[in-house]
Amino acid sequence: MCSASGRPLPADRFRPTDPQDPKLKMAQDSSSPTYSAFRKLLFRKGFERREIVPEGATSKDIGPQKILPKGALRESLLRRFGIKREPGNGPDHPDLLCSTQVPDKRASAVRLFSLNVAHGRRTATHQALLRESTARNNVSEIAKVLRHVGPDLVALQEADGPSAWSGNFDHVATLADHAELTDHYRGDHNHFGSERYPLSSGTAILSTWRLNDPISQRFGTTWRDTKGFVVASVKVPEWQGMELDVVSVHLDFLRPSLRKKQILQMVNALIHRRRPMVMLGDLNCCWQQEPSSLRLFNDMLGLRAFRPERAVPTFPSNRPRRRLDWILVSDELDFSDYHTLKTPLSDHLGVVADLSLR
16 A cells, blocks of 8 residues: 555554454553543544545555544544444544543532633634534523533633524523523623624523522623623522522723723622622633632622632633633632533533532
8 A cells, every 4th residue: 555655655554453452451441540631632622634545445544644534533533542432422522532521510619611612613713613503502501511510500701692692592691591490690701793793692500599689790891891700699408598699791801901901890780789699700811820810809899709810721621721710608608519511511610619618
């Protein structure tokens, strides 16, 4: 067999797999280091479009332009290493990509979940390039993970109502229905839509309990500003019916000075509230680069983060480097657990926290 240039190909490139090969057995053994290394290689985003020469290929099949479609490398490696995929687990299914296992929640704890859902595009370039069926499937995958995680309160950012660029259906209502959450509220912070081309997106809260007196506020600090927050209160049965304020927020991604203006707007809107508070969202800033913005929440609203100096990166989801997504709580509450979900539901990782009363 020859390459596209006419040179003979290495014989071992097409060596058939030997079922008794000890290396293959190690790759199939889920307890071996080889298996773990294989999984990391297999699902690394940058390998999805690498050229692979299938068994029995001709020289035409391996020309420089013959790149396998997205996901084909994964399938090729799965076959070569003899790993069988469970029925129903497609190449992008969360159960296959990575674990969504979370610790059991204590009986008296309240579980929070925060996620920038990226308009339902998952990790695609832009939601306008997707079919409605793809957007609906992406929302359904988020709902599956929510049912598995079992949060009491969910905060979403870049959450769409009926929008021309993301399938023209209400993502938040659909998600609440599929995740079997009792109540939901979505705030619309996008002012660029029109009657002919509706655009409805913002922040949202979903809850297992009734949301009381929900309010939405768009920052509107500049002409391009599509960010804002929503706030509502709930009564927590696990805490003897204590009332809790819940905030879902999305801050500007570009300028620290603009983020501080938005934080001050939030302070003016929330400072009069006297209930314990939790704030969840995409703050678009990390402690190492912009501690002053995060300190404003503590200094002016008494909200603190779980070990702000700790590296718990959430963005980008394929190779997290920055902690942009946060859960902040008031002094009456304490963190009993805090971690990120590695499942790539969007370009951000989801954040899960269990809270208890101090």
